[in-house]
Amino acid sequence: MSHTIGVVGAGTMGRGIVADLVLHGIHAVLVDLEEEVLDEARKEIQQIIRFSRMLKKNLPPIQQQPILDSIRFTTCLEDVRDCEFIIENVTENWAVKQAVYHQLDQICPPNVCFAVNTSCIPITKVAAATKRPDQVIGIHFMNPVFLKPTVEAIRGYYTSEETIAEARRFLALLGKEAILVEDYPGFVSNRISHLFMNEAVFVVMDQIARPEEVDRIFRECFGHPMGPLETADLIGLDTVLDSLGVLYDSYQDPKYRAAPLLRKMVDAGLLGRKTGKGFYSYAGEER
Ligand SMILES: NC(=O)c1ccc[n+]([C@@H]2O[C@H](COP(=O)([O-])OP(=O)(O)OC[C@H]3O[C@@H](n4cnc5c(N)ncnc54)[C@H](O)[C@@H]3O)[C@@H](O)[C@H]2O)c1
Incomplete structure (x- = not known):
């Protein structure tokens, strides 16, 4: 059955x-x-x-x-x-x-x-x-x-x-x-990965590097299959922002404060793959 x-x-x-x-x-x-x-x-x-x-x-x-x-x-x-x-x-x-x-x-x-x-x-x-x-x-x-x-x-x-x-x-x-x-908020994976993704957004916001360069460093220097901003686009920037909010409230630790650029992109409807645009464009391949 x-x-x-x-x-x-x-x-x-x-x-x-x-x-x-x-x-x-x-x-x-x-x-x-x-x-x-x-x-x-x-x-x-x-x-x-x-x-x-x-x-x-x-x-x-x-x-x-x-x-x-x-x-x-x-x-x-x-x-x-x-x-x-x-x-x-x-x-x-x-x-x-x-x-x-x-x-x-x-x-x-x-x-x-x-x-x-x-x-x-x-x-x-x-x-x-x-x-x-x-x-x-x-x-x-x-x-x-x-x-x-x-x-x-x-x-x-x-x-x-x-x-x-x-x-x-x-x-x-x-x-x-x-x-x-x-069981603690964010468990293992997101407690760590959201710090990476959020800090990568700060790096772009501070104009230290463009998304392409940030992600290449993770892929080509660290050997990760995807960079943090590509990952954020895949997850959905709204979901990343919500998760950072949960981590921030749970631990009361400023290290989880969301980058203002992330908030601005969510306000603008740039949610990543699911809307066709985030840190990268995905013309014709929404979601
Ligand atoms: N996106 C990822 O990569 C990822 C990975 C692992 C876990 N998660 C978690 O999985 C959950 C879903 O994430 P997502 O990325 O699919 O979010 P999403 O925003 O793409 O989808 C959430 C869906 O839930 C629906 N929904 C809201 N209230 C509902 C209700 N009362 N009844 C039925 N449906 C309702 C919404 O309409 C929406 O379609 C979140 O808790 C997220 O943190 C996401």
Whole structure:
């Protein structure tokens, strides 16, 4: 019998996760607030599936149409009621996530685990918005999801060993492994990477170097596959700004204050790949 996973939030991550699920023969219910977002999501998932065949040769063989039929696109959160596992990927904003978890807790049977896909928000805080804190775990997927064999998994204060095992079983279906870490805002990956990205924005703002030069130094001198500004464009500059806000509020440490240039670009709608322009232009390849 095929598995059915509920994916809440059809933005950058929700799309990538659903594409990876269906590429592995898993059914998905994908929820967002508006039909237009879901229409865009459908198109992008199609595109990811097409690209995935070129970039990753060891994926199981699939046909486009049946694969798209295994996704239910919906604006009704209640439609995840029969899903066996939930991955939440809504906007990186506490009020938004909190409201979603209050509803999910009412909708889903008590045995269902919730995976929080967040850049920085503590899992213990999310779990406290539910009556099943032991069944809430952080799964921080990396983008592009289908290409990444590893995720950062986060154990909240009450996360049970059974929930960790359930998350590992689910990830194994996608051929992924989890590196388990403890719960403090930003975990390992974003606590460090957001300092890099933010400081890179300050460097551009202070006219020390252009984005191309900053990123080349990281790629060609440090051997990173992508520079910090390319990475910020891929994540979405709004999401990076929101995450820095969470880190700043959580640690009360000025090292996480967002660069004014980052704020200005978000105000101007220059969000990176998802809007076609950020530190770089992506003409005709939005998202
Ligand atoms: N972008 C990345 O590279 C990345 C990587 C790992 C984790 N994350 C985290 O994943 C989460 C999602 O990030 P994203 O980049 O996909 O953001 P995004 O802004 O691209 O998408 C968020 C989506 O959530 C939807 N949404 C908001 N409220 C909702 C609700 N009540 N019900 C259903 N849908 C709702 C929005 O309409 C939007 O489509 C964030 O918490 C982010 O920090 C992002």
